Amino acid sequence: MxxxxxxxxxxxxxxxxxxxxxxxxxxxxxxxxxxxxxxxxxxxxxxxxxxxxxxxxxxxxxxxxxxxxxxxxxxxxxxxxxxxxxxxxxxxxxxxxxxxxxxxxxxxxxxxxxxxxxxxxDLVRTEALADLVNAETEAQRRFAVQNAEGAQAELYLSWRRRLIHARAMIEAEIDFADEDDIPGSVSDTVWSDVSAMIGEIERHIAGFRAGEIIRDGFEVVILGAPNAGKSSLFNALARRDAAIVTDEPGTTRDLLEIVLDLEGLRVRLTDTAGLRDAAGKVEAIGIEKARAKAHGADLLLILVDMADPHPVALQREGIATLRVGTKLDLVHGQAAAGGYDRVISTKDGTGVAELLTEIARLAAAQVAEAGDILPSRLRHVELLGEANRFLLRAAESPDAGQELRAEDLRLAADRLGRIVGAVDVEDMLDVIFSQFCIGK
Missing domain, CATH: 3.30.1360.120 (Probable tRNA modification gtpase trme; domain 1)
Structure with missing residues (x-):
């Protein structure tokens, strides 16, 4: 063209x-x-x-x-x-x-x-090129290079080829059931492979969060009561005075964010308002923002002033948490009892490097558990989900007739083809290519 x-x-x-x-x-x-x-x-x-x-x-x-x-x-x-x-x-x-x-x-x-x-x-390689241009960390670069070289696209095309083969076998059985060279029944092998593919796609979709962490960052939110040392830790990790630090409670009213590169992974760290009940109108808005941000976090750092501990009430089911005791210098080098995962002093730096190492370890663990080939776009996940719904309908409807089940396989293959651009995708092109810089 x-x-x-x-x-x-x-x-x-x-x-x-x-x-x-x-x-x-x-x-x-x-x-x-x-x-x-x-x-x-x-x-x-x-x-x-x-x-x-x-x-x-x-x-x-x-x-x-x-x-x-x-x-x-x-x-x-x-x-x-x-x-x-x-x-x-x-x-x-x-x-x-x-x-x-x-x-x-x-x-x-x-x-x-x-x-x-x-x-x-193809479209997946195209999107990977955009990721490669925008890569800021080593993990982002490796992820983009792998996809640009075709690993992700080949996975989707391999699933599509298996579905095309399955449809061909089913349609051959329908059209040539009386011929000697057509097996009497291909259902067992075809539907066994379809069931296996459903599991493969489900596991692949589950890796999307790991792909998001690589591309967008591992979300770490600092929480605690007022004067628990949240902004002091935030500044220590930012290596600059990014947040105001005073003895007056309620200094932080809005969300403050920095981006760190920890062992090649992008980590987004957010400082929040101190959690307490007796707060003014503006501070209360900040507290509500803190709680909302916590719900979308990958890791919560719950800071507690060991010299003057004040527990905070927070619902954090399903979110990894580190309970961090602060102001170690004020308790004469001895952490008060309280089951802290880490103890630190931002005044003299004790424990801060070890805390960073632990954050990096937890971020890397979430990515490593997901496998090598991950979805890199929400567009992929949505189309994979649609494909799997068609496969499930076909696999779970043995009485629907081979023709209808074969049609569901066609629709699933169509969704896989749309990911890599093997079918008409004109309606997606403007959105995808608008993300590129002018000279690319």
């Missing part, structure tokens, strides 16, 4: 920079390169050229690389100009390139969208 337009965009980082990469894709690419670079360059070979406007004026000198289609990222003719990364240089090159007839500035994600439409990548 070749587009009528040629597109151009900056594919490198924010200007000014040492080097800027300007990417072009489309049918006019070769003509633009020949005109600006003063002649054609060898395919896939970086050539140092003096770049000129059509009127002969020198724009800059830089490297030019030409990738002929279909053996390029987009499947079209593609070229890159690697030039000096000054704003004026890039602006003048853009003005010159976009001045050619049939050339325009690219929209967000348009290069990758063309790659998808030309069969160079």
């Amino acid at each position: 070749i587009s009528a337009d040629t597109i151009v965009a900056l594919s490198s980082g924010r200007l000014p920079a040492g080097v800027a990469v300007i990417r072009i894709s489309g049918p006019k690419t070769r003509f633009v390169v020949e005109t600006i670079a003063g002649g054609m360059v060898k395919d896939r070979v970086a050539s140092l050229r003096k770049l000129r406007a059509p009127d002969g004026g020198v724009l800059d000198s830089g490297l030019v690389i030409f990738f002929p289609g279909p053996g390029s990222f987009t499947g079209e003719d593609v070229a890159e100009f690697q030039v000096h990364g000054g704003r004026a240089v890039v602006a003048r090159l853009f003005e010159t390139i976009a001045g050619f007839e049939g050339v325009r500035h690219a929209e967000a994600g348009e290069f990758t969208r063309r790659a998808f439409l030309n069969g160079k990548v």
Whole structure:
């Protein structure tokens, strides 16, 4: 599928920079390169050229690389100009390139969208490329690379192939039941495999939370009574005065958040208002926000001032919790009885590093338990859930007739195909590609 337009965009980082990469894709690419670079360059070979406007004026000198289609990222003719990364240089090159007839500035994600439409990548790999560009931690990078290399897409396609085979066997039995070369009954093998697949998909869906932790972060919420040391711990972990710390109770009124990189995992840490009953109107709003935030946490840090303990009432069923005794320096190095998981002093730093290590261990454990290949988007989970509902209906309705059960298998395979783009998914493309930067 070749587009009528040629597109151009900056594919490198924010200007000014040492080097800027300007990417072009489309049918006019070769003509633009020949005109600006003063002649054609060898395919896939970086050539140092003096770049000129059509009127002969020198724009800059830089490297030019030409990738002929279909053996390029987009499947079209593609070229890159690697030039000096000054704003004026890039602006003048853009003005010159976009001045050619049939050339325009690219929209967000348009290069990758063309790659998808030309069969160079599937939808799952496309989404993984966006994750790779946005990766901030080592775990995010590994997750994105694995999916970009096709592990996730291959899992969904393998399920789809099994369903297509199952349908073929059922329909063969329906249409050619009297033929000698058709087995008398394929039901046992087909429905046994469908039942196994239902379990596989259910286990895969259960790993979505681990995928969310990798992509969005492990949610840690600090809770406790006023003056329990929540903001002091928050500042110690942030390594800056992110929250106000005073002896006056109720200083923190709103949620404060920082993002940490703990052993390659993204961890989102939230400081909250002190939990107490006697609070003013504004502070009460902050307390309600704290309780609401706690319900969505992966880990709660319940802080207790060991020098003046005040228990807090909190419903935390199903949420991992660490009970942390604070102000160890005020109890002369001896933790008061109370069954604390960790004891710390933010004044001298005692126990803070060990607490961070424990948070990192708990975050890594949640990810490790889910397996290697995880859903990376809510879109995937929703379609997988629909597929499984069709499979369950087919497997649990033996009296419905083979034709209806085969139709349910078709609908399940259709949902799996939509994840990778093996069927018509035009209604999803705008949403997916709008998440990309302009030059990707």
